[in-house]
Amino acid sequence: MTTATARAHPNIALVKYWGKRDEELMLPAAGSLSLTLDAYATTTTVSLEPSAAGDRFALNGAEADAGQAERVTRFLDLVRSRAGSTARAVVRSHNEAPTGAGLASSASGFAALAVASAAAYDLDLDREELSRLARRGSGSATRSLVDGLAIWHAGDDDASSFAEPLEGPAMSMIIVTVDPGQKKISSREAMRRTARTSPYYTAWVDSTARSLEEMAAACRAGDFTRVGEITESNALRMHAAIQASDPPIRYLRSASLAVFDAVEQLRADGVEAYATADAGPNVVVISRPEDARAVSRHLAGHGEISIVGAGPGAQLITEEDC
Ligand code: 2P0
Numbered sequence: 292m293t294t295a296t297a298r299a300h301p302n303i304a305l306v307k308y309w310g311k312r313d314e315e316l317m318l319p320a321a322g323s324l325s326l327t328l329d330a331y332a333t334t335t336t337v338s339l340e341p342s343a344a345g346d347r348f349a350l351n352g353a354e355a356d357a358g359q360a361e362r363v364t365r366f367l368d369l370v371r372s373r374a375g376s377t378a379r380a381v382v383r384s385h386n387e388a389p390t391g392a393g394l395a396s397s398a399s400g401f402a403a404l405a406v407a408s409a410a411a412y413d414l415d416l417d418r419e420e421l422s423r424l425a426r427r428g429s430g431s432a433t434r435s436l437v438d439g440l441a442i443w444h445a446g447d448d449d450a451s452s453f454a455e456p457l458e459g460p461a462m463s464m465i466i467v468t469v470d471p472g473q474k475k476i477s478s479r480e481a482m483r484r485t486a487r488t489s490p491y492y493t494a495w496v497d498s499t500a501r502s503l504e505e506m507a508a509a510c511r512a513g514d515f516t517r518v519g520e521i522t523e524s525n526a527l528r529m530h531a532a533i534q535a536s537d538p539p540i541r542y543l544r545s546a547s548l549a550v551f552d553a554v555e556q557l558r559a560d561g562v563e564a565y566a567t568a569d570a571g572p573n574v575v576v577i578s579r580p581e582d583a584r585a586v587s588r589h590l591a592g593h594g595e596i597s598i599v600g601a602g603p604g605a606q607l608i609t610e611e612d613c
Contacts, residue, residue, distance in 0.1 A: 293612050294338040295410035299402035299605035301388065302327045302434045302441065303464055303575050305522040305567065306503045307529045310486045310496060312445075317426050318452050320486070321499040322445040324506050325434045326464065329602030331388035333399035337411040343379040350384050366401065366428045367408060374412035382408075389471070401428030402435035402605040410610050418604070422453040425605070439601035442507055445500075459510030460518060462601075463583035465564075465576040469546035469594040478570040481533060481540050488537040495532035499525065515579055519565030522577060523554075526567035533570075542571050550574040550593050557589055 302325040310320035340347075348355040348363045355363070363382055371377060384400060405425035409416050416424065418436055422443075425432035433454045434441040440459040446452030486492050502525050509517035533540050547568055554566040554576055564578045564586045573594070578586045583598045590596060 293411050293413065293610070294336060295407045295610045296334065296336040296608045297403045297406035297410070297605055298332050298334045298608050299399045299406065299432075299435050300328045300330065300332050300602045301396040301399040302431065303567070303569070304431070304434075305518065305577070306499060306506050306525050307567075307569075308430050308443065309499075309529050309532065310482050310492065311430070316449050316452070317430055318447070318449075319430055319443070319445050320496045322443055322503045323434070323499075324440065324442045324457075324503060324510070325431075326440055326462070327435055327437060327602050327604055328464070328599045330597070330599045331386075331399065333384060333386050333388075333403045334608070335382060335384040335400070335403035335407045337404070337407040338381045338383075339376075339378045339411055340381055341378040343381070346379050346382065348382045348384070351386055362428070363404065366404060369427055370408045370412050370414065370424070374414050376412055378412075380408070380411065389468075396431065397429035398431035398435045399605075401425050401432035404428060405432065405436070406605045406607050410607050419453050419455065421605070422455075423449060426452060435605055437604045440510060441604075442503070457507060457510055458513075460513045460515040461580050462515065462518070462577050463580045464599050465578065465583060465587050465590060466597045466599060467550050467574045467576065467590055467594045468596075469550065469574065470544060470572040471595070474542065474571045476540055481536070481570060484536045484540060485533050489532050489535040491532040491535045495528055498528060502528075516563060519563060519577055522567050523551075523565040530568065543568060544572040546593065547572045547574050550576070550590060553590055553593065557586060562586060562589070 304325040306324040308323040312320045346364045348360045402425045422436040437454050437456045441454040443454040506521045551566045557564045568574045
């Protein structure tokens, strides 16, 4: 019987992933690019229980709900089939993100689960293979295997869809939690609806593929300004495509738009900051590290604020044979 513990951090995309070309293999419609954070870690322990009838999954000390437990079991089934094992597992996961900040993400969760379960089931996988494995749990988890800036190549099959590191300018992220409430519609469901009903979906996928190329070039050139400009336009394009769904889905609230306004004002005042937002109302602002304090002061009053930076990809912490 083997136990393994891994730790992973969430990531925030600068070029977003929104839409799948293959739901089974979890292949994205386009590539994406993100920064793995140095905060809000998920720590997950997987312990094999060969005599147990089923898996068990506890999140933050409480038994997870049926939907979450089933998603974990489906993921473990993949790991078991590769390892040639039928042993069930107990999975205990602890999330450091405040609930509702929009950061208690499946990215850190499935990245930590991929690393811990691969070790517990004795699969010898390198980082690229772990990134591919994490992808099967949740798309954004693909990128949380990588330190700092990560580019997730869309790929056209299981082997070619993984994330790898890339160089880029130093940056800070200022997270503005304007509304700590849970989102009503999951990313997965909203992606399906966008792909099925939004007349802008094809344009979104095409433009994201182009933005990704331009973003990768801006990162390699260390061009913070261009990185910021692409980040903000890509986020607004994603929300435009989502909002055009039928029935519409609108994640950005007036409080979110007020942060976009404040960021525009900062730029007019000579401080370079750019805004992005995921599938919820909260806004993440990027700046050069030396400007982060000034940006957070300017945004005070818009919500709870935290400043984060680049963090490590998912790592194995302990492994023991019992
Ligand atoms: C991203 N998001 O690139 C985008 C931007 C949210 C908005 O990836 O269905 O939880 O598990 O692959 O990864 C959120 O979607 O969805 C997401 P699944 P996931 O970060």
